[in-house]
Amino acid sequence: MSPVSDIHTIPISVPLHCDLNWTSHPLQPASNAQLSRNHSADDLIIEENETVLKAISRLDAKENYDRIYRIRRATQLSLQQKILPKAEWTKAEEDKPYLTPILEQLQKEAREKDALDTLTILKKH
16 A cells, blocks of 8 residues: 555554454554544545545535544543443444545545546548
């Protein structure tokens, strides 16, 4: 996989529905801990990428507000060294990807653009 700065790369978060123990994937416990603080799996995607920033800009207003709210709430709880009440935790079955489909669409658009940019036109004589 190419570096994160590559526009054709989609940073992928750990799939939370798989049954991995912590030894097979070191990020799995961190992902579960983040979800316990009311994060969506797509909230864990790193924003320091042009593609991710473009995908975030394509979110509708409500989804963008909800995303910022979850991140700010998790940050506030972390600063206070508190844990969100268990009743408010995000359940894995309720966690729907909202950013990943947009990232996949952007990757598809980038591949299509590259294909058209490198298109060779053959002249028939």
